[in-house]
Amino acid sequence: MPELPEISYYKKYVDSTALHNKIRSVHVPVPKLLQTSEKDAEEHLIGTEFTKAIRHGKYLFLESKNGNYLVFHFGMTGKFDFSHEDDPPKYTAFYLMFEDGAKLFFICPRKLGKIYLTESKDDFLKEHSIGKDALDFSKDEFKHLLYKKRGSIKGALTNQSLIAGIGNMYADEMLFQTGIHPKTSPSDLSEDEVNQLYDKMIEVLETVSDRKASGESLPDNYLTGHREPGADCPKSNGKIEMMKISGRSTYFCPACQKEK
DNA sequence: ATTCTTGTTGAATG
DNA sequence: GCATTCAACAAGAA
Numbered sequence: 001m002p003e004l005p006e007i008s009y010y011k012k013y014v015d016s017t018a019l020h021n022k023i024r025s026v027h028v029p030v031p032k033l034l035q036t037s038e039k040d041a042e043e044h045l046i047g048t049e050f051t052k053a054i055r056h057g058k059y060l061f062l063e064s065k066n067g068n069y070l071v072f073h074f075g076m077t078g079k080f081d082f083s084h085e086d087d088p089p090k091y092t093a094f095y096l097m098f099e100d101g102a103k104l105f106f107i108c109p110r111k112l113g114k115i116y117l118t119e120s121k122d123d124f125l126k127e128h129s130i131g132k133d134a135l136d137f138s139k140d141e142f143k144h145l146l147y148k149k150r151g152s153i154k155g156a157l158t159n160q161s162l163i164a165g166i167g168n169m170y171a172d173e174m175l176f177q178t179g180i181h182p183k184t185s186p187s188d189l190s191e192d193e194v195n196q197l198y199d200k201m202i203e204v205l206e207t208v209s210d211r212k213a214s215g216e217s218l219p220d221n222y223l224t225g226h227r228e229p230g231a232d233c234p235k236s237n238g239k240i241e242m243m244k245i246s247g248r249s250t251y252f253c254p255a256c257q258k259e260k
Numbered sequence: 261a262t263t264c265t266t267g268t269t270g271a272a273t274g
Numbered sequence: 275g276c277a278t279t280c281a282a283c284a285a286g287a288a
Binding site: 151 | 277280
């Protein structure tokens with residue numbers, strides 16, 4: 001389930017496992033995910049080591065000592081597994097073996113993830129039209145960004161070129177927590193609603209990240225977990241409804257989130 | 261068997 | 275130029 005909180009989790013995971021360990025070999029069981037040649041990947045990676053992991057939106061950058069970045073996008077089903085196992089787990093698309101024999105496996109059953117090499121994080125983000133990270137926004141910036149947007153608030157929140165990191169599920173969650181109908185036009189939001197939405201955006205992303213890291217389940221009043229038409233609303237006695245917005249299944253409670 | 265899905269991209273359309 | 279919808283990508287789940 002890779003939106004911003006899940007990528008934050010993998011950043012921590014890499015930080016605590018795969019840094020400062022010399023890369024001995026590169027393995028590419030599923031070449032289509034790697035957006036460069038295998039030879040290129042080997043040349044840039046073998047012999048170096050990662051110094052830190054940086055998350056931006058739904059991307060994770062592993063910075064190596066030689067100044068390059070190995071970049072992961074997790075698609076819908078990507079995940080990491082760091083272990084000393086010799087056999088790659090099922091659906092491993094790519095992995096690195098380190099000097100001490102440990103391995104970082106990138107597992108991607110649906111093969112919708114992507115792996116890149118880049119020399120510049122900023123250039124990479126520009127090339128891929130990735131906006132500012134959701135957690136880097138100030139309230140004012142958020143306000144100004146939404147002010148000029150057309151279309152639905154849900155569309156704006158999930159547009160990676162505007163705000164990086166928010167996906168389908170947590171966009172629904174923020175709107176539910178704020179009591180805003182997903183189809184609302186951003187220009188119809190009151191100043192108060194935009195303020196609240198900003199606060200809930202940060203709160204939802206941080207809460208989910210924290211709970212993921214600690215293994216706790218999400219708060220009882222969260223919509224996530226009740227994503228099913230007809231489910232009981234966790235906040236009122238309404239029933240959850242689903243509608244397609246921008247092609248994505250959008251869940252909301254018509255009692256809590258009134259259409260304007 | 262059919263439909264659904266947390267993600268992105270590109271084409272077609274309004 | 276903008277926003278939306280749809281299809282495609284792929285494979286597991288229901």
